Amino acid sequence: MAIVQTIRKFNRTYTQRIGVLDESYLGTGRPLNVSRLLFEIGQSSGTTLRELRERLDLDSGYLTRLVSRLEREGLVQVTPDASDKRRRAVNLTEPGRAAVAELDDRSEKLASRLAEPLTPRQRQRLEEALATADLLVRASTVHLREVDPDDPAGHAALRRYYSELGQRFPTGFNPGTSAPEPGAHYVVATSDGESVAYGGIRPINAGGRKPAAEIKRMWVHPEWRGAGLGARMLRHLESLARSHGFTRIVLDTNSTLTEAIALYERAGYRRMERYNDNPYAELFFEKRLPART
Known part of the structure; x- marks a missing residue:
């Protein structure tokens, strides 16, 4: 199928351009999977391990290992949820908030560099195409x-x-x-x-x-x-x-x-x-x- 080859080609091109293969994603000292989880934790205060697992579709053991790494680095704190002691809430520490801010800034600069060589019309086409692709891919995995x-x-x-x-x-x-x-x-x-x-x-x-x-x-x-x-x-x-x-x-x-x-x-x-x-x-x-x- 042509669509399969198009998706695979885009995946190879995009992952190379944004540094997915780098051991230190965007020079943060952490790989992409750890950086992505750190960013997600920073999007909502008091999110639980269960919510993270469902949101990111991660295996429980794998998620626990990633969170443990962030905890050892002093970037997150894991505590029993105040409303349900059986659940564990994950929150950023002060160093964690600083790390998320740095990650966000570097991600913004990377996106700007990718778009900078394009003309205004090309940027509009890219924005519309990516928005459509994002919606359709998410819809296919609902x-x-x-x-x-x-x-x-x-x-x-x-x-x-x-x-x-x-x-x-x-x-x-x-x-x-x-x-x-x-x-x-x-x-x-x-x-x-x-x-x-x-x-x-x-x-x-x-x-x-x-x-x-x-x-x-x-x-x-x-x-x-x-x-x-x-x-x-x-x-x-x-x-x-x-x-x-x-x-x-x-x-x-x-x-x-x-x-x-x-x-x-x-x-x-x-x-x-x-x-x-x-x-x-x-x-x-x-x-x-x-x-x-």
């Missing part, structure tokens, strides 16, 4: 998993979803009318420990001879729209519905959610008559699902 209604990652996504609906609906939105439904299944998509998409299905009688699966609370983080994550979540929910024996799937939406409407129509959904009394629903869609083989 993890989708089924969760319980009270799952913390799911709750984080729902809070963002409800907040956005409140801003976009002319009459606002009352999440109190959206309690978990019996028989529902929920899916959350996460990237680097952050909830970036959410959706669910539930059984419902919607005018057919058999119960249909209804898609509920489908949401994609605004920064992730345009990367195909919405279509991926939709396909995942359809597959989940099929696995539970449904041959028809329905959904409702509001006319202000134009990007969602376009997504449903591209995926083969067709408009149908109203099937519920949801005060926020203005448009209704259905789709036939292929039978399980």
